[in-house]
Amino acid sequence: MTEIWLVRHGETPWNVERRIQGWEDIGLNENGEQQAHALGQHLVSLKASGQTIDAVYTSDLKRAHRTATIAANALGLSAIPIDGIRERNFGVLQGLLFNDMDQHQPLAAAAWRSRDPNAQIDGAETLGEFHHRIVATINNIAAKHDGQRVMVVSHGGALDIIWRQATGVTLDAPRNAPLLNASINRITVSPTSWSLIEWGQVAHLAQPSGHDATA
Numbered sequence: 001m002t003e004i005w006l007v008r009h010g011e012t013p014w015n016v017e018r019r020i021q022g023w024e025d026i027g028l029n030e031n032g033e034q035q036a037h038a039l040g041q042h043l044v045s046l047k048a049s050g051q052t053i054d055a056v057y058t059s060d061l062k063r064a065h066r067t068a069t070i071a072a073n074a075l076g077l078s079a080i081p082i083d084g085i086r087e088r089n090f091g092v093l094q095g096l097l098f099n100d101m102d103q104h105q106p107l108a109a110a111a112w113r114s115r116d117p118n119a120q121i122d123g124a125e126t127l128g129e130f131h132h133r134i135v136a137t138i139n140n141i142a143a144k145h146d147g148q149r150v151m152v153v154s155h156g157g158a159l160d161i162i163w164r165q166a167t168g169v170t171l172d173a174p175r176n177a178p179l180l181n182a183s184i185n186r187i188t189v190s191p192t193s194w195s196l197i198e199w200g201q202v203a204h205l206a207q208p209s210g211h212d213a214t215a
Contacts (some may be wrong), residue, residue, distance in 0.1 A: 002142035003149040003197070005053070006185040007062040007071070008159055008213070010035040015181060015184045015211040020157075022090035022124075026064045035182035036067040036207055042184075042204035043151075047075060054148040057141055059065040059085045059155060065184065068153035079153070083139030087155035092125030115172040127171055135208030142189035156213020159185060166194040179213035 010032030015019050023125040028036065048117035053075055066134030068079035078187060092105050093112060101109040111119035117128030125133070141150060154162075156179040163177050164170070166187045178200040 001190040005151045009067045011181045022094040030102045036070035040071040055150045060155040088130040088157040127149045166196040
């Protein structure tokens, strides 16, 4: 069994604007940088109490990689980039404001809202393809670290998939768990099951951002 701490990247300018990021490589804003440093200091204090992180993995997109690098450096570790935990590719929806996507891409917006695993969005991964990629990548990480605790820094959409896999909530059902910037979310993964330990912990942040992912 592997204990995995999932962290959503720190805040970005597009989070503040509520603009769809997907594979667009957006960096952190000033608040996101502060969140990443607060996360790192919190992990240092947990390490002192015996809660050691054995490895840090990160999406290769800048907003996650920067968050992971700051936190990992505080622990004396290096962040290992892995593209399998990237955000979903949202195709033609990327770069649009959430409130504008019906106006500019009505068919794609309808497909996104349907949460149909097989619904097609021009230029995008289907939700089903995204689910398979994220679950396979987390299983691979867990297999490499049996009996250890690792941190994975990723994105709101990926955390949505992971939360559903750990709780048994289907892809098309409503989500009732937050996906907050720089939050800590803990699960265990074994070869036969995923289980939820804790979700949406932001007590380590002086000013948690209210930008819940809309995935």
